[in-house]
Amino acid sequence: MTININWFKYSSPASFYPLAGKLTPWFFVAAALLGIWGAYISFFVAPTDAQQGEAYRIIFIHVPAAWMSMFIYVVMAFWAGVGLAFNTRLSSMVASALAPTGAMMTFVALWTGSLWGKPMWGTWWVWDARLTSELILLFLYFGFMALQAAIDDPRRADKAGAVIALVGVINVPIIYFSVKWWNTLHQGASVSLTKSPSMATTMLVGMLLMALAFWMYSIAVMLMRLRCIILERERNSDWVKDLKERQP
């Protein structure tokens, strides 16, 4: 039996708006449950690190935030690119809705990294490869948002934002490796796919649960922001005027 769902139906803002409204609470619930479970494992079950003591537990926030900051940039560039190539309004709106969340994740990663650096390295900031490229990623997010905010015509803002997001996504690896060769102090990647994890399994489970919670949260917030953007852009259309939520 095949289920026939017309996915293209949801590429129209008018039909995606109610769907986004229905999905948002589910993603929030998923984020809360995963977050509570992950936080419990991270702070009560996971063992104290032999070298770093209790302070290492900040990585349960830091690493998921850093993962999400990079992942969201790629997703944002992907949807912006789809919007540019196929001229679909909703894709570009998704990209605009993702940018603030991505910037926030980048900021959280930098902030927690600096909190972790103080007890470990004895300094709030080092010009280490990953910290520096994360900082530049934050600038790229700011550039994307500032460019979109400066252009009044939403369609032009979408397309211009798409170009800068795609240019950025090509540049992120180049920036990363250039900064890495420039200087590196950072400990090796905590989780690697090529070799067995160098950490206890409970720590890994806690980190993955937290990453999933961050992921669900990002989707929920993105959907909320997307609904606002849709309403703002389509405020003159009939379907917005007929929305039940607007009826007195």
Added chain:
Amino acid sequence: MTGPRLTDALRAVAGRDLLSAMRHRADLLTTLIFFVIVASLFPLGVGSETALLRLMGPGVVWVAALLASMLALARLFASDYADGTLEQLVLAPHPLTMLVLAKVAAHWLASGLPLVIVAPLLGLQFDLSADALLVLLASLLLGTPTLSLIGAVGAALTLGVRGGGALLSLLVLPLYVPVLIFGAGAVEASAAGLGAAAHLSLLGALLLAALVFAPWATAVSLRIAVE
């Protein structure tokens, strides 16, 4: 096909831009003097110890060159956008990517090359050795065209946009980071006796990559701007 050939069109575009740059010599000089002033401010800020200056020299000259070439970017498309020339370029029968390349080349000859030529003088202020000066020259020669190419994308995106200048720097400066690292790194590596070949090769690679991608992205951005 009748009408001008591509090579003629490219020569016409580049020639016109160079001529117009020569007629506005004051603009070019302003960028150049900005470059010299910024680099001269650093010793005043951090003190005139020769050892410190020698260490900082390559980085300071590179950062100053980066800022100066960014300042010059605003001129790349602005007047063409204002007087409608840009629309004619977009409508022209030749590929916009190639025309953009001609414009960027002319822009670099007018505003990038002078920076490269003046840079060794600034290097002398920082007491760089003769070898270091040569490497500085080579790294700027390879790096500044990349800056112009990347900057062209930002210049095209910010055409006619509110707060263009500050926005342009926000868009373009993060993308300049690799060029800065390898450019200044080349001089530092040669000063440390490691040889600059690796850094210069990477700068060349960045230039080639920018030559392929940047004119295309600039052309897309220009179409968006004149739509």
